[in-house]
Amino acid sequence: MKIALITPAGRGSHAGNRATATRWARLLRDLGCRVRITAPEAAPEDCMLDGKPPDLVMALHAWRSHAAIVSCRRAFPRCPLIVVLTGTDVYRFQHSHPDAFLESLEAADALVGLHDGLDDDLPSRFLSCLHVVHQSALPLPKGAPRPSRRYLDVLVVGHLREEKDPLRAALAVRDLPADSRLRVIQLGGALDETWAQAARDEAGSNPRYRWLGDLPRWRVRRWMARARLMVISSRMEGGANVVSEACVAGLPVLASDIPGNRGLLGDDYAGYFPVADTSALRGLLRRAEVGPAFVDRLRRQVVARAALFTPAGEREALARVITACGLDA
Incomplete structure (x- = not known):
């Protein structure tokens, strides 16, 4: 054919x-x-x-x-x-x-x-x-890097454009207590120079945020192995493949409450937050940092979805x- x-x-x-x-x-x-x-x-x-x-x-x-x-x-x-x-x-x-x-x-x-x-x-x-x-999605390779002990890395993967609300996680980790280990790692190219400058400005003023730009898939997968959480803050999604990748990797997700995320993670998923709600996302991130039981629950839920992908x-x-x-x- x-x-x-x-x-x-x-x-x-x-x-x-x-x-x-x-x-x-x-x-x-x-x-x-x-x-x-x-x-x-x-x-x-x-x-x-x-x-x-x-x-x-x-x-x-x-x-x-x-x-x-x-x-x-x-x-x-x-x-x-x-x-x-x-x-x-x-x-x-x-x-x-x-x-x-x-x-x-x-x-x-x-x-x-x-x-x-x-x-x-x-x-x-x-x-x-x-x-x-x-x-x-494919499982992460054996021998992939392990999560950092110094930081609790939160991964954001996707191009910087309006639909992705890409800086929401960065905004959520501003002004956290000094003893917080949360750090946001952003991967993905900018749609235009306006978004690129916004990411550079945020990185310059927010010590908990790093933008690494557009990386090849093998480097993205290494960061998935190093991260403790993933944030998907999109305003709209048709069924993002990065959700599939997170589930197969056993990487807990905090996701905006939109149909495209619910349609992959399920209505009973515990990690949703309202679209563009910085305070709600900050609350989930802090809950994940201080409550390992919450992270374990999210991990069990994403692993249970992995068979779909x-x-x-x-x-x-x-x-x-x-x-x-x-x-x-």
């Missing part, structure tokens, strides 16, 4: 859409498929393999890939089309650009969501073709979506 996989994140990007596309290409090849990754601005002929139309088109991001979705639907009318919904799709562009968003969904034979909480967030007419694919499970979920489109995976 020949698959064209469209992603708005270009080659070499560390953005989540590119990581998803690269991982899915590998999993689909494991299923015996041939995969070509293309950009939304590519012409339909760039989605062809060996001069022939693809057997299937998969497009990540309903809004950013809208032009490619429409052009492929017209160029390959008999080719099944799968549209993968991101957080900004569902929680921003569905409302700010509804015409393009809905046109992409209407063109699709199947929709894919990345967490279990989308039923209340999409028009009901699309729910019958909605499938969930949980993004997978295996490569085999992700591959099987992709195969089920393909089968639902009338193709043999």
